[in-house]
Amino acid sequence: MASIHPAAEIGAVRLKVSDLQRSLAFYREVIGFKFIKEMGNRAELSASEGRPLLELEEIPGAAALDRRRTAGLYHFAILLPSRKSLGLSVRNLIRHGVYFGQGDHWVSEAIYLNDPDGNGIELYADRPRDQWEYDARGGVKMGTDPVDVEGLLELAGDDPWSGMPSGTKVGHIHLHVSDLAASRVFYCDVLGFDLMANLGDSALFVSAGGYHHHVGLNIWAGVGAPPAPESAPGLRNYEVLVPDRAALDEVRSRLAGADVPFVETREGSQLEALDPSRNAVVVRVRS
Template identity: 55%
Template sequence: MSRSIHADTVLGVLKLKISNLERSIQFYREVVGFQVLSQDATTARLTVDGHKTYLILEEVPNAAVVPRRSATGLYHFAILVPTREQLGLSLRTLIKSGIHIGQGDHMVSEALYISDPDNNGIEIYCDRPRSEWKKDAEGNYIMGSDPVDIEGLLKLAGDKPWSGLAAETILGHIHLHVSELSKSKAFYCDILGFDLVADASKMMGALFISAGGYHHHIGMNIWAGVGAPQPPANGTGLAYYTIVLPSPVELNVTLEKLRNADIPVAEQGDHWELKDPSGIEIRLMASAA
């Protein structure tokens, strides 16, 4: 196994393929709380701070909406808000919108689950303090799925004004449908160097991996079936997600691991493109900071 990926590795820009740009912009603005940074006829860049792109939406011609759990790709992307009050404000807004809301207290975090108009899964969550996260005897983070304290969150929100997602909001993690867990683990852990932090492969067909001891930056499951196909070229869903290394030096370390494993990577401007064993596109880049 290669050395662990740098502890300061994070996730960056995410791009989704959607079927109707105007409908999706309305949803992501009014229900989720993004702002539009820029827009043209087929694409919109969304932001939380008014400066950096967080999420890209691209309308696909003759788009085919991919049914849930039918192909590799996105299970959900997870919007990490900075405080429980912010989670409460999001909850209040989601309730007013009338959409279906799932929820789970995962012990390390409290989470709300929704889907956009094209079945793209979204988690909005807030972490508990890292000092409260617990591990079992095998070193796995202990994560459950208990009911969320809905009343407590709504009480925190009260009648405070909500103007969208806070500027400190980040992409906390991404959860993927993969075709095979063992190949995905070998790629993400043995080559890229993410650490396995929760092995739920036998219990629920899922693995959770991270950098720097986080409870997970990437989740992987086989809930679309072992050997699940890739979505069609015009299918809605994940176009790509970005892994951001903290420096050009660390980016080069990761690129060298990929080359040594004979995994094709292509330089495209400020980033490098590759695909994981399930055909999911990843972009690698160094932090601009």
């Protein structure tokens, strides 16, 4: 079974929100994204390089959502380039009075919070790969211990926070799904991600190129959880970037071979499909 190209990674995430201006203020002032442009009910945000990392779409009259009972976004994860940049972000959260959770996952240190609509966000910094440990099957070892928050703040010191630094990207996305086995088939056998770790029979972590995970999948909202309503805030879609048309052609071939419906756009350089829980995935050639 062929794997997806090892250079594949997560691209932009597109979220539905109930109030565009409120969300823009949050993602700029609290998270640190840079504004690119606004287009009617949508807006694009980036880190310092200007490549869109987040698109917000206002849904008029968006209904509140109980995310513990539907498939969809658990969180999207913003990978910061250093531990110090994570410390600076933590200090900014504290200054804004934002509640956050945290977890040291051995391969990374992570901070968790929600946007004004309850969309989950992770801010994290990886440990060097030569510090990651692996099990006998080659899977990466991940757990959850307390983060040394005081150490992060000490590392940040009094340096100014100026938002997302150069090198910031979306490191991974984590989804509630309705069927873990069907999700494994879609993400591993069809898209071609490699299984890197599992958490009993409740969560899987898959990646390209040996990364700890590009996609997390869990059934914590319940087996058979229905898709979130279209009118609710949450995930519109997310991108998987591949380096060239040959890598995209391999994904296209596997989708067709598995009879998974997909739509081609951008003159065939982009594919969009739904996973078994109806989470939308856009696979495209990196610009």
